[in-house]
Amino acid sequence: MAQVPPTATVEGVSIDTRHWIDGTRVATSTPNTSSTPNTSSTPPTFTDHSPIDGTPLAPIARGGPGEARAAVVAARTAFPGWAATPPVERARLLHAVADGVDARAEDLAAVETADNGALLRSHRRGVMPRVAHNFRYFADRLLALGHEDFDTRGHTNHVSWDPAGPAVLITPWNAPLMLASWKVAPALAAGCTVVLKPAEWAPLTASLLADITHEAGLPPGVFNLVQGYGEEAGAPLVADPDVRRVSFTGSVPTARRVAGAAAANLVPCSFELGGKSPLVVLADADLDLAADLAVEQYDNAGQVCLAATRILVEEPVRDAFLGRFLDRVAKLAQGDPRDEATDVGPNIHPRHVERVDGFVRRAVEAGAKVVTGGGRNTALGGNHYLPTLLTDVAQDSEIVQEEVFGPVLTLQTFPEGDDDEAVRLANGTRFGLAATLAAGDRDRAARIGARLVAGTVWVNCFFVRDLSAPFGGARSSGIGREGGDWSFDFYCDLKNTVTAPKGWEAHHE
Structure with a gap:
C-alpha cells in the first residue's frame, strides 16, 4: 500500500495531518480495532477539499x-x-497557548479560510484574535474562581471545583478553531x-492547534486530537x-445519538445545537439599523447557528423595511473569501449546497415567493449560493420550521401593536437558541x-458575545451553558466541604 506523506502544505503553511495522541503524531492503518494506535504513516485517510474551488487540500488520517481508545487512555x-x-x-500554560495562537494568527487565518471558506478578513481581524482571547479569558477566570465560605449553625461550608476527568470535545466546521477554543x-x-x-469537512486548524499546545508546553496526553468521521471516530x-x-x-x-451513548456511562453532556432564530422588527425601530441587522444574517454564507433567519416585521413598516433590506443585499459582493472585497463566500461542501437548495426548491413548490436570490450563483459556480429571501411562507412550513444553515431568510409580518402574535411567531419553532429585536421603545422591547x-x-444589535x-x-x-463560571461548573464536580466548629481539641493536647 502506498505511503501517505504525514504533512501537507496549504496556503504556504505546513500541516501535519496525523492524529495527536499522548504527545506524539500518530497515523492509522486498516484494519484498526485495537487499543494501541499504529504509528506508521500508511492509510486509511480521507481527503479534505477546499469549499472555495473544490481543490484537494490534504489527505487526513482517518481515525x-x-x-479513539488510545486517545482516551492517554x-x-x-x-x-x-x-x-x-x-x-x-x-500560565493557557496563556502560552494564546501567545502561540497570536504568533501564528496569519497562518491560522489563511488555512481556515482555505478549509472552510469563511472570509479571510474576518479570520484575520476577528476570529483568530478571539481564539487567543478565549484561552486568556479562561486562564484568568480560573485564578478568580471561588465561592465565599458560608456558615450553617456554626459549621463552615467551603465550595470547591474538582476536575471531572477526560473530556471529549466534538466541534463543527462553520467556525472550527474558535468553537474548538470555546471548549x-x-x-x-x-x-x-x-x-x-474536529469536523471532517474542516479539520486543519485543529491540527495546528495541537502543535501550538505542544510548543506551549502542555504535558503529553493533556491535549489529544483524533480526526475522522463521526460514526468511526x-x-x-x-x-x-x-x-x-x-x-x-x-x-x-447527532446530539441524540451522542446523548444515548453517553447516557450508558452516566456521562454529563453539554450540547450547543441548531437554531431557527427570529429577528423581530417593530414599527418604531430604526429601519436602517434593522436592515443592517437582517443583512448581517448572511454572514459566513448563512452558516451560523445563531443567525436570525426568520424576519418578523410589524405590518405598517414591511415595505419600508424590505426596500432598505434589498438595497443592502444588492451591494453584497459574493466571491472568493480570500478577496478583501468579498462579503459572502461559498458554502462548505457540494452536499451541503444541495441540501440548502433543496429547502428553497421545496419552499417555492409549496407557494413561497422568491424576492431575491433563490438558487446557486451560476456566475461563480461551485459552492456559491445566492443570498436569498422568501416571503409568503406559512408558519408551519418546512422552510420556517427547519434549520437551513445557508444564506436563506424568510419574511413574515404581524399586525400593528399585536405583541402576542409577534411572540407567537417568534417562539413558534422547536428551537430556542437566540432572538434579535429591532425596536425604538425600550419598555416594549423589554x-x-x-x-x-x-x-x-x-x-x-447582533452577535455581541462576552x-x-x-x-x-x-x-x-x-x-447547558458555556462561558464564565458555567463552563467550570460543567467540566468540574462541585464539592461542598462542611467543617464543624469543634472536634479539633484532641489533636492539640
Whole structure:
C-alpha cells in the first residue's frame, strides 16, 4: 500500500495531518480495532477539499476505535497530573497557548479560510484574535474562581471545583478553531484532559492547534486530537467508559445519538445545537439599523447557528423595511473569501449546497415567493449560493420550521401593536437558541424580550458575545451553558466541604 506523506502544505503553511495522541503524531492503518494506535504513516485517510474551488487540500488520517481508545487512555493517564497542577501553572500554560495562537494568527487565518471558506478578513481581524482571547479569558477566570465560605449553625461550608476527568470535545466546521477554543480552553483550565474530534469537512486548524499546545508546553496526553468521521471516530469516543464529560456542537439528530451513548456511562453532556432564530422588527425601530441587522444574517454564507433567519416585521413598516433590506443585499459582493472585497463566500461542501437548495426548491413548490436570490450563483459556480429571501411562507412550513444553515431568510409580518402574535411567531419553532429585536421603545422591547424563548436575546444589535455571559439554547437548541463560571461548573464536580466548629481539641493536647 502506498505511503501517505504525514504533512501537507496549504496556503504556504505546513500541516501535519496525523492524529495527536499522548504527545506524539500518530497515523492509522486498516484494519484498526485495537487499543494501541499504529504509528506508521500508511492509510486509511480521507481527503479534505477546499469549499472555495473544490481543490484537494490534504489527505487526513482517518481515525477509528483504536485511535479513539488510545486517545482516551492517554487523557486518562495524564489526568491526575494535570488535575493536580496548581491553577497558576495551568493558567500560565493557557496563556502560552494564546501567545502561540497570536504568533501564528496569519497562518491560522489563511488555512481556515482555505478549509472552510469563511472570509479571510474576518479570520484575520476577528476570529483568530478571539481564539487567543478565549484561552486568556479562561486562564484568568480560573485564578478568580471561588465561592465565599458560608456558615450553617456554626459549621463552615467551603465550595470547591474538582476536575471531572477526560473530556471529549466534538466541534463543527462553520467556525472550527474558535468553537474548538470555546471548549478546549475552559476544559483545560478546569483541570480536565481533552480529546478533540474536529469536523471532517474542516479539520486543519485543529491540527495546528495541537502543535501550538505542544510548543506551549502542555504535558503529553493533556491535549489529544483524533480526526475522522463521526460514526468511526466520534462514536467510540463518546461511548468510552473512561470519558467523564462530552461537549458537542452540531445537529440535533447527532446530539441524540451522542446523548444515548453517553447516557450508558452516566456521562454529563453539554450540547450547543441548531437554531431557527427570529429577528423581530417593530414599527418604531430604526429601519436602517434593522436592515443592517437582517443583512448581517448572511454572514459566513448563512452558516451560523445563531443567525436570525426568520424576519418578523410589524405590518405598517414591511415595505419600508424590505426596500432598505434589498438595497443592502444588492451591494453584497459574493466571491472568493480570500478577496478583501468579498462579503459572502461559498458554502462548505457540494452536499451541503444541495441540501440548502433543496429547502428553497421545496419552499417555492409549496407557494413561497422568491424576492431575491433563490438558487446557486451560476456566475461563480461551485459552492456559491445566492443570498436569498422568501416571503409568503406559512408558519408551519418546512422552510420556517427547519434549520437551513445557508444564506436563506424568510419574511413574515404581524399586525400593528399585536405583541402576542409577534411572540407567537417568534417562539413558534422547536428551537430556542437566540432572538434579535429591532425596536425604538425600550419598555416594549423589554416586555417582548422577556417572553422570547431563547438563550440569548439581542436588542438593536447582533452577535455581541462576552465570555462572562452564559451561552446556550433552550428546547432543541441545546443543553447547558458555556462561558464564565458555567463552563467550570460543567467540566468540574462541585464539592461542598462542611467543617464543624469543634472536634479539633484532641489533636492539640
